[in-house]
Amino acid sequence: DAGVTQSPTHLIKTRGQQVTLRCSPKSGHDTVSWYQQALGQGPQFIFQYYEEEERQRGNFPDRFSGHQFPNYSSELNVNALLLGDSALYLCASSSRDRGFQPQHFGDGTRLSIL
Amino acid sequence: AQSVTQLDSHVSVSEGTPVLLRCNYSSSYSPSLFWYVQHPNKGLQLLLKYTSAATLVKGINGFEAEFKKSETSFHLTKPSAHMSDAAEYFCVVREAAGNKLTFGGGTRVLVKP
DSSP: OOOOEEEOSEEEEOTTOOEEEEEEOOTTOOEEEEEEEOTTSOOEEEEEEETTEEEEEOSOOTTEEEEEOTTSOEEEEEOSOOGGGOEEEEEEEEOGGGTTOSOEEOOOEEEEEO | OOEEEESOSEEEEETTSOEEEOEEEEOSSOOEEEEEEEOTTOOEEEEEEEOSSOSEEEOGGGOEEEEETTTTEEEEEESSOOGGGOEEEEEEEEOTTSOOEEEOOOEEEEEEO
């Protein structure tokens, strides 16, 4: 039973560029949430998707956008990258039928902005 | 608004001795609370969850936590630390009106031989 998988594992970009991160949920899950974890801090909620729509959003600018596909996988897009976007980006999946809890996390994508 | 405060940023214990990680929460509703562990360069693994059933919650790897509403606390304990317990631990509260998780700042545990 595959867990949550994220790709790529590491990524290096420069300021102003755009990036796309990908997430495949755990088998049987239909909901994906994205979190940003800056170095030395706890993760912060970016947004959640189910039924291919953004359902809830944290305090992040519009440069952060997402998408969910019919197979429940998801992408996180960040435009106009800033140095402060350097972080570990975590994807979590859950099942709407089970009240969205618990959330299962992938190992993350570490994004470095030069 | 909900929030979580982990009272210790670092905890150092000797192998075989008890571990106590302290967490206080603030929530307008009856909260769902979780403890997650993060090993270096890894994602988050769920240790245990409280969802208004028994106030003493048992989790994986010998960890347990006690929910105390009067103290708004959800402290994590383990009777005997193992070297493999060295990691960062996060106390988490789930927003009642949605599914957003709010994380504490984390407690890094060091286990000395």
